[in-house]
Amino acid sequence: MGDITIPEGKIGLATLCSIVVNGVLLKHGIPIDSKFGGILQLKNGEPLRFVELIHYSGSSLDPSEIFIRGKMTSVNDVARNGEGKILANFREIPALSRPLVEDLIAGFREAGINGILAVGEVGKELAQTNVDINKAGMILVGGLNPVAAAHEKGFDVENKAMSTVMEFDDLYSIEKL
DSSP, rough: OOTTOOTTOOOOOOOOHHHHHHHHHTTOOOOEEEEEEEEEEEETTTTEEEEEEGGGGGOSSSSHHEEEEEEOOOOOHHHHOEEEEEEEEEEEEEEEGGGHHHHHHHHHHTTTTOOOEEOOOOOOTTTBOOOOEEEEEEEEEEEHHHHHHHHHHOOOOOOOOOOOOOOOOGGGGGGGG
C-alpha cells in the first residue's frame, strides 16, 4: 500500500486522512486552522460534543492513535445505532469562505468522500466547541475510525497514521472485499 509493505499474515487497510480536506481547501485558496483531534460523542447520529481532545499545537503524537490505544471509542455502536464516540477533528475556516466550502463538500460527496460531518455557523459554537470571531467551525470524521472499530472488536491493530500517499483511484470500498 503506497510505500508500506504489509507483513505476511497481516491485512492492510488504507483510509483517507482528514488532512485531505485541508489540502483541497488550501488548493482552492481557503486557509484552514486545524485546532484539535478528539473523541466526538454522537447522539441520534448527530454531533453532540467533544468529550476528549488533544490540541495539535501541544502534541507531536497523532491524537487518534492515542485514543485508539486508550480504548476510548465506540465506533461500532455508532455504526449500529447512531450513538457513541468516534474519532473526529475540529477545524476553523474564515467566514467569507463558508459558501465555497459548502460547494466543495458537495464535490467531496460526489467523489464518495463523506468525511465532513458538520460545518457550523459563523462565530457560533459547534458541538459545544467555541469558534473564533469571523470563523466557522468544521468537524471532520477521523480517518482511523475503521481501525478503531477493528480494535474494539479485539483485533490486534498497528496504526501508521499519515504515513504514505496513494492515488485515490487505487482505493476501493471495503464493501467490495
